[in-house]
Amino acid sequence: MTELDITIDRSSPIPLYHQVASAFDKAIREGVLPPETKLENEISLAKRYNLSRPTMRQAMDQLVRDGLVVRRRGVGTQVIGPPVRRNLRLSSLYNDLQDEGAAPQTRVLSLETVTAPEPIREKLGLGDGAEVYHLRRLRLVDGRPLALMENWLPVTLAQLTREDLEADGLYNLLRRAGVDFRMAHQRVGAAVADEEQASQLKVEAGSALVVMERTALASSGAPIECGRHVYRADRYAFDITLMN
Amino acid sequence: MTELDITIDRSSPIPLYHQVASAFDKAIREGVLPPETKLENEISLAKRYNLSRPTMRQAMDQLVRDGLVVRRRGVGTQVIGPPVRRNLRLSSLYNDLQDEGAAPQTRVLSLETVTAPEPIREKLGLGDGAEVYHLRRLRLVDGRPLALMENWLPVTLAQLTREDLEADGLYNLLRRAGVDFRMAHQRVGAAVADEEQASQLKVEAGSALVVMERTALASSGAPIECGRHVYRADRYAFDITLMN
DNA sequence: TATGACAGTTTGTCATGACATTTCGAGTAA
DNA sequence: TTACTCGAAATGTCATGACAAACTGTCATA
Structure with missing residues (x-):
């Protein structure tokens, strides 16, 4: 008392x-x-x-x-204790790593504007022939590869450059550009590494990977961005706290 | 309007x-x-x-x-429209599957009471020599294997029988026994199937598996139950809706 | 001794009223 | 035409009051 x-x-x-x-x-x-x-x-x-x-x-x-x-x-x-872990947030990996004191690095593998392919158009609710960024990044922590990240988002949202992307997380950049996220749907699954993923992530082909697909939504409920990330299973997992 | x-x-x-x-x-x-x-x-x-x-x-x-x-x-x-998927709940797989109209089956592989091994004692906050159930189940949907589930919980919580466990989900049984859950910590990751898992789940060794470790807490914050489940990655993934 | 009724404490629910803050559009003036 | 001001509309915040429901412990009774 x-x-x-x-x-x-x-x-x-x-x-x-x-x-x-x-x-x-x-x-x-x-x-x-x-x-x-x-x-x-x-x-x-x-x-x-x-x-x-x-x-x-x-x-x-x-x-x-x-x-x-x-x-x-x-x-x-x-x-009630013990001090609960903070809940999974809509902040993305970059912040999570920062919070833990690690030093995340980003290597932009490719950054191009393309006309959105069908599945992406559908996910983002875009019309025919809409232009989107398609970016692929490699995330490293302490110099060792952790995740391969592939994202799509409308070019109208923000101006993206390799330099910005290597200096900060995608979500931070978008937020600074005035984009306000409110929700995200995520799906977390698993897969085994193919040859290319293996070489990028410095693991053996056939190793376990955590796969995360995410669609971020604005406050209006309109889709903003979608992506597919794969993580080395030996170095990353998702913590979730459920309540009912 | x-x-x-x-x-x-x-x-x-x-x-x-x-x-x-x-x-x-x-x-x-x-x-x-x-x-x-x-x-x-x-x-x-x-x-x-x-x-x-x-x-x-x-x-x-x-x-x-x-x-x-x-x-x-x-x-x-x-x-802002119906969420694409229901939010991840503290209900466990059984209810999720039921809700989707599937017909989940359970096969109890083993059900025994043992003195809790160290890591389990720690997870559940139990004293030396405490007795716990150790159960291993195989979950099938439409007759095809989906998940291997391994759980530990104090014997004092409820009386478990193979028959009950094959007829209903663990959480439903506990809830009926008067146990009230309030929270759970989950960790979702990935692994590749070893020989035994592969044969149980009817996949090839080396296939991708989704791994979920969970600790359920009562309203007091005291741990109630913990478990480790592995799912066929080609048939299951976790959907999460994040909000900020 | 054991059981049941009862009263006290605490949170849960609901109503009414008031003012603050934000947003947006209409009207006005340059 | 453009930019600014102002007011209407809507949600956000806060106060006061009242009763209901649930849990706990005590006290009386069998």
Whole structure:
């Protein structure tokens, strides 16, 4: 039954419930509120921070959705541990690697504009003869190859250059160009490496590869970009946290 | 700007916001509300169904989280079309297959109680010498093998029999036994089939397999069950819908 | 001792009201 | 014609109040 010392800035443009949720989120991840800790009840908490109960509840709701606490009617709210891994995000490999302190490198194998082939046109909902970028990249970490990435996206979205692509991830570039992602459908499967993949990834032909196909969608639901990535199975896997 | 004919039962134990959300969910998935459709504003909707605005908002919030609609301040709420695939759920393969109309079968290869080996003890947070079920199953669909599944769980959780396991999925059995899941960590990767896996799954040795390792957690955050499943890559992949 | 009823605590649901912020289009002025 | 201003419309945020439902522990009773 630990209390938390939170300062709330009512003049801030950040919503109150978000300020509260962030503070608790931080405290839980940092261990200030260890697992099993029972929180005060909503009413007291609201009073403590001079908030209304709905606002306090909104903050708690977010913590529940993020999988940091559990609420049980008639019982109360409890911190659940161990510190959950962050959920799979719509950020792509580049950020994931950066976050882990690794030094990702990118080698652009090819970057060309082509008229979109049928399957791509369908995936991206494009008309006949639409122009798309077709790019193939090799991702290395610590100098060792990790993934082969192939992507397609409309040329109208952004101006892509080899230099930009070698300096930053595709998604970061697009985001900076004003493209706002909201969702992505992914399919994760497996395959064995063919001769070319094997030589690029420095593995033996017949080795296991993780295959990921992704279609990214804008907030309108319109497809923006699609791609197919293959990873060395001995160096990469997808972590997913499911909640119901 | 289509209106929806919803009947709301205020005497039902199902919360009002859930009734509304379900109705819209259904209508969107069935195409009654096609993509791009602009919904009425919250106030009118609330009035139309005799609800308060917060309740209506709560329903809309759920639709947003499920990725069915987008809301933009100052603009309104728009349908973004039925997700191509249902989101990956904490239900496991059995239900997924059932939902798709397939006829899953299970063959129990082995079911034994053993003292938990070290790595399992650690994964499940068990003490020294704890007893666990160790079960290996083969899942078939339409009579053809799809997956090899290996699971461990404390014997204290439920009473497992071969008959039960062949008749239903593990998770359904546990749920019926009163176990409540809340979360699961999954790791999806790839491997190539060894001799034994190949013969069980009726593929050639060296074929690609999708590997999934999962640890299921109770609402308290305590681990309940862990397992390692391998799927034929030519017949299975994981679909994931990401949102940010 | 064991069982069942009851009361207290806590979250879940719902209503009403108010103001803030963002977006977009219409109208106006240069 | 173009650019700017302003207001309408819609969602976002927050407060207050009330009752319902679920869980827990206690106390009385068989």
